Amino acid sequence: MMGIGFPELMIILVIIMIIFGAGKLPEIGSAFGRSIKNFxxxxxxxxxxxxxxEVESAPEPGAVAENAESAGTSEPAPEPVEADADTPKATENS
Incomplete structure (x- = not known):
């Protein structure tokens, strides 16, 4: 079993005291408590x-289908223009 027991908690507490110092622990504890309370x-x-x-519900499927149909009414893209054979092509060496 991989549980956190009393010895592990004591080691973690000692490490926290070394990192932050004993004077900062009350500040850190109160800030942590306020954060939990706000959450x-x-x-x-x-x-x-x-x-x-009050939570907004998802739109109805009919409304989504209407929006999809109106979105597809634009004009099609123009056909690509083919290059003439007389037009010189750019080369990498020029």
Whole structure:
């Protein structure tokens, strides 16, 4: 089993203390806590919005088909013009 136990958590905590120092740990902890709180609040608001139907639904298939038909009404591309045999061609050495 690949679980994180108490010894592993202690090693991680010691490494964090070495990197950031003991004085910065309360700042980091409070910033992390605020981030988690904001994330949970945002998720709750999104779930409430879905329950109330505020989230935009996908367009109906008929509307997409109408847009596709109107997009195809443009003029076709002009035919390519063939080069005359009398016209000199550019060479790489010139």
């Amino acid at each position: 949970k609040t945002s998720m709750k608001e999104a779930e409430e919005g879905e329950a109330q139907g």
